[in-house]
Amino acid sequence: MNVRSSHMARTARTLALGALGFTAVLSVSARAQDADQIARGRYLAIAADCAACHTKPGSSLAYAGGYGIASPLGSIYSTNITPSKQYGIGNYTLAQFTAVLRRGIRGDGAHLYPAMPYTSYVRLTDDDIASLYAYFMHGVKPVDVAAPVTALPFPFNVRASMMFWNALYLNAKPFVPDPNKSAEVNRGAYLALALGHCDTCHTPRNAMMAEVESQQMGGAAIASWFAPNITSAQNAGIATWSAADLARYLKTGDVPGRAQAAGPMAEAIEHSFQYLNDDDINAIVAYVKQLPANASATVVDRHQTQPRDAFGAVSAEDAVLRGAPKVDRGALIYDGACASCHQPTGLGSKDGYYPQLFHNTATGADTPYNLVATILEGVNRTIGTKHYYMPGFGRDSYVQHLSDKDIAAVSNYVLKQFGNPAAHVSTQDVASIRAGGPKPVIAQISPYIKPGLAALVALVVLVAAIFALRFRR
Ligand code: HEC
Ligand code: HEC
Ligand code: HEC
Known part of the structure; x- marks a missing residue:
């Protein structure tokens, strides 16, 4: 064997080993x-x-x-x-x-x-x-x-x-970033629209169940619940919320003196938003805070005369204990079904686990769906190791089944005593919310449309139902 060939062999071996090493490094970094x-x-x-x-x-x-x-x-x-x-x-x-x-x-x-x-x-x-x-x-x-x-x-x-x-x-x-907005707002828009799909619940839909873009986040009914206006509209929106409040809401669903999350929002927080990192939460907050006001966009929110969380005050007296001769039915139900946790005064518990009912968006909203839906379905939300739980009083309640009439009565008592006194709940409202919320217009008129069109309409109804029901579990 001559020197040359052994050199070549060595070179070949070195090259081969080198190549091996190189692929090894490559696959480690690829992995x-x-x-x-x-x-x-x-x-x-x-x-x-x-x-x-x-x-x-x-x-x-x-x-x-x-x-x-x-x-x-x-x-x-x-x-x-x-x-x-x-x-x-x-x-x-x-x-x-x-x-x-x-x-x-x-x-x-x-x-x-x-x-x-x-x-x-x-x-x-x-x-x-x-x-x-x-x-x-x-x-x-x-x-x-x-x-x-x-x-x-x-x-x-x-x-x-x-x-x-x-x-x-x-x-x-x-998604295309808007060059006139900061990187943070663009990231927030992406998270809110492509991933967190806030708009699928918070943006109203037209008769064909497509989102109305000019009313982005203007508030919309979703099954038994109402996903409120979250733009910077002064009364109808959340203009008065600080960035820290909004971040806390998305992370935990509980902002004392403003709002708690139940229903589909609680599910979104429990399964998704609570796990987002702080940068991403802050980006969503930056995006939401700059949403233009579009208060007039939502008919249902037109009558909101103060921010939802600005209504009411602690109640000095318990209408039942006061012993008024004509004690209201709602007051009696409140005393029996609610006061043990929320207190006769509506103040809730000292540690805030049972929230106050005044300065609470569920009782200050002009459209009191979320108050009624909370009474029907309760609250059930786990954040980290903390479990927020209020029993529902709907059909399969294990504590107490309240009728439509009783729920209307206690809702009106709560609205008058702690919340927005201009709002009113009728027995029919409760029946409709219990049955899954108001039907889209197209579903209401469908019986009157000619059979040929009916298939298309029914398809739309199907789509509507899907949108309304997809987040119910
Ligand atoms: C699955 C439907 C759904 C999705 C998705 C959703 N929300 Fe909500 N949101 C609701 C509902 C319903 C409420 C009312 C909850 C309640 O009062 O218990 C609500 C309440 C809120 C509130 C409190 C408003 C108030 O006045 O009490 C804020 C703020 C909010 N959502 C922001 C967001 C943001 C930001 C996103 C996306 C990152 C989002 N939501 C995604 C349905 C949804
Ligand atoms: C066993 C205790 C308990 C009882 C009884 C109870 N609640 Fe609650 N309530 C809670 C808890 C816990 C929460 C959620 C707190 C949170 O999410 O941070 C809550 C939340 C609420 C909210 C806010 C929901 C939202 O979506 O913003 C309203 C309004 C409310 N309760 C009204 C009532 C009414 C009216 C009754 C009686 C019909 C009642 N509660 C009975 C414990 C209770
Ligand atoms: C709101 C409910 C919902 C969410 C959220 C959702 N999906 Fe789906 N997905 C469905 C339903 C329902 C179907 C079946 C629809 C049908 O049969 O027409 C489906 C179908 C699919 C399919 C087709 C599978 C097949 O059988 O060939 C894929 C892939 C898929 N989803 C992936 C995803 C991924 C990835 C995500 C999250 C980024 C996601 N889905 C989030 C409800 C959902």
Whole structure:
């Protein structure tokens, strides 16, 4: 063996080892990059609350689907989005995954119902979709269980009909930062609109159930609840909230002297917002605080004469103890059902766990849905290790079932004693809120429309129902 060939062999070996080392370094950093991307995807999945619909309540099978979203035409089941190749999305390419999030088109080319909120996720950036994809492919455990198949009656089983709605209302554009706004406000807008989808609840919808952009965050009914105006409108909005109050609300759902979160807002905070980092919460706050006032936009909020949290005062007397000869029915119910926690004075408990009922947006709102819905459904919110709990007094209450008439009476007592005395709740209001809130106009007129049009209308009703019900669990 000559010197030269041994030198060449050594060089070759060195080169080979070098190359090996190089690939080793590469794959270590590629793996670190993958791990980063998967972690980012996990955070995004929480911010977008994918689990809220894709995990059956009470099930330990994360993302295995099977949660039935009720609609008047039957249940629409969320699907298994674990990487199971047989039952989940294990065979999805990035392009197919992107088509689901941006266009509501499934891997096999079929249209999804907008119960899957692609109308919000369409705004996601390519990078974020890639991170979500990495997480769902590599960070989620495959679950080999089939989710129930959605089988709506004809013609709603014709998924292609969603094309018409999409053509009219799917605003198919990824998010574009506004150069006239700060980086923080732009980040907040992205979080609020693409991921946290605040607008899907807080922005009013037109008769076809599409969001009215000029009334962004102007307040809207969502099933039994009302997602209030959160613009900077002086009375109807939240102009008087400090940035710290708003941040605290999004993190915990409890701002003493202003508001507590129940219903769908409590769910969004519990499952999603409480896990956002402080920078992201502050960005959402910066975005919300600069939303232009649009008080006149929402008919229901037109009569708000002071900010919702400015009404009422501690009550000096207990109407029942006062022994007035004509004690009001509402006062009696309040004494029996509410005063043990909120106190006869409405002051709540010293530690604030039982909140005060004056200076409280639920009792100061001109549209007192949230007061009635709270009485019907209660409050049930876990933040970190703290559990905020108020029993509901609805049909399946284990404490006490209050009738529509009783709930109207106690609501009116609470409004008069602690809240907005101009607001009024009728027995019919309670019945309607108990039944899931006012129906969209289109649902009310549908019986009178010719059968040919009825299919289209029914489809719209379906969409409406989905939007109204999608966050109920
Ligand atoms: C408000 C409820 C809801 C949320 C939130 C939601 N989804 Fe969905 N998703 C659904 C429903 C319902 C379907 C099935 C719709 C249908 O059958 O038309 C679906 C379908 C899908 C599909 C199609 C799966 C298949 O079977 O081929 C994918 C992928 C998907 N969702 C991913 C996601 C991801 C990722 C997120 C979070 C970024 C998310 N979803 C958030 C309700 C939701
Ligand atoms: C699933 C529907 C839903 C989503 C998503 C949602 N909200 Fe809400 N929000 C509500 C409802 C309903 C209420 C009323 C809750 C109550 O009074 O108990 C509410 C209350 C609020 C309040 C308190 C207003 C008041 O006067 O009491 C603020 C502030 C708020 N939301 C901000 C946001 C922001 C910011 C986002 C997005 C990051 C968001 N919400 C996402 C439904 C929603
Ligand atoms: C067992 C104790 C308890 C009883 C009884 C009770 N509450 Fe509550 N209430 C709570 C707790 C706890 C909260 C939530 C506090 C939080 O979220 O920080 C709450 C919240 C509220 C809110 C604010 C909800 C919101 O969405 O802003 C209102 C209004 C309210 N209660 C009214 C009533 C009325 C009216 C009754 C009687 C019909 C009643 N409560 C009975 C404990 C109770």
